Amino acid sequence: MTDPFPAVAEATATGETADLFADIRATVGVRVVNLVWRHLATIDGALPWAWAAVKPLYLHGMADTAAVRFRESMALPRLASLVGEQPSSVDAVLASYDHSNTINLFALGALVAHLRGEAVSAGAPEQGPRLAAPDVALPKLATQEDVSPETWACVLRLNRFGDRPQPLILASMYRHLAHAPGFLAKIETALAPVEADGSLRRTIDGNLADAKRRAAVLARAISAESPPSGERIEQGVSAFVDHAIGKMVTICRAIRTARGSV
Secondary structure (H helix, E strand, C coil): CCCCCCCCCHHHCCHHHHHHHHHHHHHHCCCCCCHHHHHHCCCCCHHHHHHHHHHHHHHCCHHHHHHHHHHHHCCCCCCCCCCCCCCHHHHHHHHHHHHHHHHHHHHHHHHHHHHHCCCCCCCCCCCCCCCCCCCCCCCCCCCHHHCCHHHHHHHHHHHHCCCCCCCCCCCHHHHHHCCCHHHHHHHHHHHHHHHHCCHHHHHHHHHHHHHHHHHHHHHHHCCCCCCCCHHHHHHHHHHHHHCHHHHHHHHHHHHHHHCCCC
């Protein structure tokens, strides 16, 4: 599958877009810019508006604190053990996505709530220390041409887990893990039972509902007036919150737990 969202590649970004991408990497603590930001760069005025709206949530530790509180009660599906030696890139990828996806879930969820007028009427967003971003290098984001047909088929099967009615976005974590096809196969074996019995989807739904409640409080910290492109921004960002990021927050944390990493 291909992502249905046009996006500006980091390597081809210039001018203000390149500057904003650099600021996002530095502020979020990542080495690659999430597809949601690269997609917003294709909408006139959307990227500078959206980033200015949510950047304070990162700078003041609001998204980080929400992530910490969320993890205190976060439910996880029970997976078979994934402990064992793997290429170093495996744990680097998992740590990076566990950090960035969870924080992004709250910042972007707050943006969606703000655009929909769903910010709660009471409650103050909690500030706190920033979470340290993993200082790791990630392998190349694999394309279909970079890996064997069997590995790419596994990526696509995994991407359907925990999503419905069908995935809108190809989760980048699986593409980064495609360079370790043996581990990718182990993930599929571990996730298949909880996908089959519905517990994976139920857990994702429960965690996402909790995250959205918390994000509605964070939305009180956003004061930016909606731009003319507000509806397109809301549609694009909500797709990531409800699908790729929303499901992968639970899946990645469950995998790291099964590896004994957290």
